[in-house]
Amino acid sequence: MNKQCGSVWVVAEQIDCRILPVSLQLIGQARKLAKELNTSVETVILGDQMDKRVQEFFAAGADRIYLGNAPELAIYQPEMYTEMIVKLAKEHQPEIMLIGSTSMGTELAPLVAARLGTGLTAHCIDLIIDDNKILEQRIPAYGGLISIICPEKRPQMATIASGVFPHPELDESRTGEIIHLEIPNEISPRVQTLEIVREEPEGIPLESAPIVVAGGAGAGDIEGWRIIAGLSEILNAALGSTRPAVDEGWTELETMIGQSGKMVSPELYIGVGLSGELQHMVGIVGAKVMVAINNDANAPVFEQVDYGIVDDCREFVPMLIEKIKEYQERKITC
Amino acid sequence: MLKIIVCVKAVPDPKEAHKIKIDPATKTLTRADVPLVLNLLDKNAMELALLLKEQLDAHITVLSMGPPVAGNIVKECLALGANQGFLLSDRAFGGADAYATAYTLAKGIEKIGEFDLIICGMASSDGSTEWVGPEMAAFLKVPVVTRVNEIVEFGGEWWKVKASLENGYRLMQVKLPAVFTVSRELNTPRTLSFSGIIKARKKEITLWDLNELGVLEETVGQKGSPTIVSSLATVNSKRIAEIISGTREDKVEQLVQKLADAAVI
Incomplete structure (x- = not known):
């Protein structure tokens, strides 16, 4: 290899400062992919007062964390989140970017992908590195499994549901590097999340x-x-x-x-x-x-x-x- | 006047979609024999446009990309009450992934001209990625709200909408022009009326091909798609059912016994 392979990224998600299980599951899988590519696992997390929580990412397998910590990032704001992730990805050129297929992830991933001019695959049920070191994204369709690849554009992006990959074993002794992100000056937003309302789910989850x-x-x-x-x-x-x-x-x-x-x-x-x-x-x-x-x-x-x-x-x-x-x-x- | 563009997709009839198999040679889907119909969620998108038209001074344009036969679903939207229809159709558009689809539609929208609101179903029944709406918004450099399930305030420059979220919703404030992708909960789509069908007969659909759209061949269709299908595989199940037979009473009895023995009930 004449060129250092970019990292495997997980764009993590939090609700009220709690990291979603899917984010940790994806870090676990990212670890496996990174091992095959001989590269590192990096996590992006945007939120407020997340500094005390980031150890969880290291324990799950992240080597580096890009942390955006500000009151205005407490809940998902489409434009701000997109801007920050696009800027970061352009700067660091990740090889792979994984996002949980939550409501946020399902909106954010295509916004980021289109801005980066790259491909994006939905609802993957398996992710493997093929012989050409390319990410094979497996999706059930039409009575079989289809593998989708993004051969040229980078990062290779995919969304994955919670539960597809198991929870990683946590290693509390792991540490890593935290990069604090600059919060962009208030761009005049054209879309804003005013409020997020969640109800206790009815019945048995x-x-x-x-x-x-x-x-x-x-x-x-x-x-x-x-x-x-x-x-x-x-x-x-x-x-x-x-x-x-x-x-x-x-x-x-x-x-x-x-x-x-x-x-x-x-x-x-x-x-x-x-x-x-x-x-x-x-x-x-x-x-x-x-x-x-x-x-x-x-x-x-x-x-x-x-x-x-x-x-x-x-x-x-x-x-x-x-x-x-x-x-x-x-x-x-x- | 509120200029609305509704983006719709002709999808294989979900009731017969299981007949579609992947062609191992071309790595594309064979859609033979399965009729194309208006994507279910796009009916909710049309319904929102029609409801807005009833309450505001609005003009509805329908836009689709697909084979010539997709003109039928554009026609259906005209019969529902849309004012004009466009179909982007060219062999070069074929095999597009979500990215190339969103790009081509965005180019179509730019050619149509000014708009205030673009509405589409949140997903198609065949691809179900939910990517096209937001990617289109990104190409057009306008904001998007996905999974809209309630319009709270409308008519002005800033609208308020609710969008569905795990166990709840988010309340969004959005400045037009914008893209909304809508969920099934938003409304109950109306059905076609006879008078609508008659009126739609007079309405023309504008067809644009690659040249008329003025885009480069390598930016659309399969060539313009960052993703490709690389391989197909069959799945071997680890289970095979023991079919419990007998009279209905026997079957009930045996099944409950087996579940009890396995200690799962």
Whole structure:
């Protein structure tokens, strides 16, 4: 190699000074990529009063941290954040830039990519370095996995959902270099975040639920969807969905499992009325037992689960609910 | 007058999209036999434009990039109530990634002229990257708000909108001209009316190719795309289902027993 390879960057995100798990997961993966490229891992974090938090980045595997610390950076401000990251990237020429596919990341990443004139890949489920030292970004699509590369432009940019990569083991003894970023003079902003309002999520969070029931287009209509929701209630499970169910308006986007949704890792997964599209199935990581209920015996889902029921879910699920109730009552009496 | 441009995409009908496979030789998608329809979220974008037109003095332009048949979805938007339609269509535009798509659309918008508001669905059902709206905004050097789910204040130079966020929303203040990408929660799109279809018959769609758009071939389509599909792979599942058979009662009984034995319920 005649030229020193640029670093692997993670653009981290914080909410109320707390670093998001996805940012640390990406640093863990960045560490692996950096090792293969024989380069370093660097993290960009913008926020307020973040100085006490940055040790977490070192512990997760970062070698250097670019820290923007100012009250005006406390919450995501599109123009300020974009300006600072673009300027920094132009200066330091990273090889790779990874960003969590949160609402912020999903807006910020394309703004940065377009300004840097480079490519960007969404919803990657794996990232590897190929034989030519290029980042292969794997995405489930059209019944298989497609690999996307950005052969010439730099940095190679990708967004990744929380849970795709595991949490890195933290090494509290690791340290590194902190570069304090200059805060640009108040540019007259054309878009401003006035307020961020977050509510306590209702129900059991999908990401940490021991049981996940997921429904798909096979629900047929809102009545069918309610039947599936009933199954999740009796099991005290989190209710997930596929894109068609979201598109039909039966459930919210937040419940979508998979490549462009949430990643889950339950003990028990029950997929109801869904065909088993890879875009959905990649969202289920390391489930102990997986069950599918679908009226089409040829649905690909039956090649991806442990137990299959070929039946009309609208008929089968109400009976299953009754049987589970019986079982639960027996279990209590025993 | 508020000049609105709605960007729309013709996507393979989601109900039949599973038929689309990747062509291993060309590394592009074969879209054979699957009809192209107006992207679902772009209907929410059109609806916002139409609602604004009902309340303000507004003019709606529809813009799309795609094969000639994508003219049908532009026509559909005209029937919904848009004033004029443009289709960017040229073989050279083919194989574009989000970056090249956003660039080409931005060039189309520059050629159309002045605008106050560009609206698009937050994602397409086929690519679902959410990149085109913000990248277009970056090329046009105007602000963007993605995932808009409520218009709080409108009509003036500064608008207030809410955008969806994990477990909540962000309240944004944005100065026009700007780009909004909209979420499904924003509104309920209207359906086509017979009178709309009749009126749309008289409306012409303007077609622009590479030359008319005045862009270099290497900046659009596959050549202008920083990313390429490098390889395809099939996935081998680690599981194979034991199909539980019998009467419905049997199946329920067996399934509950198996789940109980595995201690997962």
